[in-house]
Amino acid sequence: MVASRSSSQPDWEKLLMEWDNQQEDFIPDREQRFKTILDLLEAILSRRFATLDLGCGPGSLSARLLERFPRAKSVAVDYDPVVLTICKMALKRFQRRIIWVEADLGGKQLAKVLEPFKPFDAAVSTTALHWLYPHQLRLLYNNLGKVIRRGGVFVNGDRMPWDSNRRRLLQIAERVKSLRGSGGNQMWHGWNKWWNDLQGDAYFNELFRIRKTRFPEIHSKANALSFEFHRKTLIDAGFRDVDVIWQDLDERIFVAIK
Ligand SMILES: C[S@@+](CC[C@H](N)C(=O)[O-])C[C@H]1O[C@@H](n2cnc3c(N)ncnc32)[C@H](O)[C@@H]1O
Numbered sequence: 190m191v192a193s194r195s196s197s198q199p200d201w202e203k204l205l206m207e208w209d210n211q212q213e214d215f216i217p218d219r220e221q222r223f224k225t226i227l228d229l230l231e232a233i234l235s236r237r238f239a240t241l242d243l244g245c246g247p248g249s250l251s252a253r254l255l256e257r258f259p260r261a262k263s264v265a266v267d268y269d270p271v272v273l274t275i276c277k278m279a280l281k282r283f284q285r286r287i288i289w290v291e292a293d294l295g296g297k298q299l300a301k302v303l304e305p306f307k308p309f310d311a312a313v314s315t316t317a318l319h320w321l322y323p324h325q326l327r328l329l330y331n332n333l334g335k336v337i338r339r340g341g342v343f344v345n346g347d348r349m350p351w352d353s354n355r356r357r358l359l360q361i362a363e364r365v366k367s368l369r370g371s372g373g374n375q376m377w378h379g380w381n382k383w384w385n386d387l388q389g390d391a392y393f394n395e396l397f398r399i400r401k402t403r404f405p406e407i408h409s410k411a412n413a414l415s416f417e418f419h420r421k422t423l424i425d426a427g428f429r430d431v432d433v434i435w436q437d438l439d440e441r442i443f444v445a446i447k
Contacts, residue, residue, distance in 0.1 A: 205275060242313055250314075250315050269403065312336075314346070428447055
């Protein structure tokens with residue numbers, strides 16, 4: 190058995206930076222994708238708005254949003270106490286404009302939990318909703334329909350593969366990724382190292398214990414759902430004008446207007 194290292198205070202900003210580095214192995218255009226999401230918010234809402242960051246992780250998207258829009262606010266939601274703690278500490282400088290909420294995005298209670306902070310002008314999310322199973326995504330979108338104001342917007346950037354009757358497109362996308370030197374098993378190296386280093390730090394022991402009761406696996410076993418599934422589910426939840434506005438292979442950003 191390997192003894193845990195003890196760390197009194199982790200270097201929070203370094204943890205967020207290392208998170209960003211390993212995420213770029215999966216999404217080489219990640220910064221461009223963040224910028225496009227923020228450009229869309231500015232085009233639709235101008236520069237003062239209240240937003241929800243769904244599956245905020247250690248805070249990459251909220252940090253960029255609050256940096257770029259000094260009059261914006263963010264409610265950052267995640268159910269993993271490990272990454273939410275990093276988000277709280279690494280984004281402390283924004284504490285007047287950010288609220289951290291520990292909640293299950295796929296749970297029935299989400300609208301109730303968010304009730305005190307609504308209405309939202311926008312919800313945003315990156316690389317998070319592929320963790321959800323279809324019934325959880327349906328619940329989430331119904332809850333979003335309740336907390337986003339009319340005329341508000343939901344912008345999601347994530348992997349959305351083609352559905353099974355267009356498997357050939359998926360195979361082509363995978364081939365392009367390997368030609369670019371991304372994709373395949375090597376991209377998990379940095380991700381595994383980030384999580385292993387964190388698990389080796391005694392500071393996080395109790396947070397990992399709680400995490401395990403909520404996420405028995407280190408990554409969800411859900412399969413990323415197609416854009417068609419997202420679109421139909423959002424329309425059912427009261428959104429309109431739902432379409433992909435940016436795409437690189439199966440990485441897409443879609444916009445949905447409430
Ligand atoms: C790959 S990370 C993305 C983090 C961040 N948005 C980014 O782009 O770097 C996915 C995040 O979704 C969160 N997540 C997954 N399922 C969730 C759920 N049911 N409720 C709340 N958060 C969830 C995970 O805990 C994780 O922080």
